[in-house]
Amino acid sequence: MQIILASTSRYRQEIISRLGLPFEAVAPICDETPLPGETALDTAVRLARSKAQSLATRYPAALIIGSDQVALLDGQQIGKPGSFEKGVAMLQWMSGRTVVFHSALALYNSANGRLQETVGITRVTLRQLTEQQIRNYLTREPDALHCAGSAKSEGLGGALLQKVESDDPNALIGVPLFDLISMLNAEGVEIL
Structure with missing residues (x-):
């Protein structure tokens, strides 16, 4: 059965490629705006499901992987900043604090309409950062502006972090890989 990753994220593609299975990465059709009153957990689950199901008509006999990540601090969802100055402000707010990432x-x-879902929770404590350190980081890691809160743990982003608590280190990058392996096995896909 064909495997489709409903994402164009190179980070998610890299995680999925670790399994050694052929797959195709395709942009999902999905509005990622949180709904009023929706929790971070509910937003992440709804968007992952929506992304996977959005490609069903185009791929009527496939296993479609959808994933989404929402960060939460002080009861507020943290999105992608989109601009340098918003990235600075977000990281200043998060500095020295613990952020919860819902992946x-x-x-x-x-082919049969079966849907499996899960959420990986990762608690990330950031170091106490100066404004200059934040600006240096965002200048050297411009892709971080496309990550929730500009907190990209790969590469230089590791220098932002003081502590990471998770059952699956892949979840922070965007895909709870351990759970994906179990889901694929349930669909008859042998990884090993």
């Missing part, structure tokens, strides 16, 4: 995963079998 939702959905595997949709478009």
Whole structure:
């Protein structure tokens, strides 16, 4: 059965490629705006499901992987900053604090309509950062502006972090890989 990753994120593609299975990465059709009153957990799950199911018509006999990540601090969802100055402000707010990342995963079998879902929770404590350190980081890691809160743990972003608590280190990068392996096994896909 064909495997589709409903994402164009190179980080998610890299994680999925570790499994050694052929797959195709395709942009999902999904509005990622949180709904009013929606919790971070509910937003992440809804978006992962929506991304996976959005490609079902195009791929009627495939296993479609959808994933989404929402960060939460002080009861507020933290999105992607989109601009340098917003990235600075977000990291200043997060500096020295613990942020909870909800990494939702959905595997949709478009042939039979079976949907499997899970959420990986990662608690990330950032170091106490100066404004100059934040600006240096964002200048050297411009891709971080496309990550929740500009907190990209890969590469130089590791210098932002003081502590990471998770059952699956891949979840912070965007895909709870351990759960994905179990989901694929449930669909008859042998990894080993």
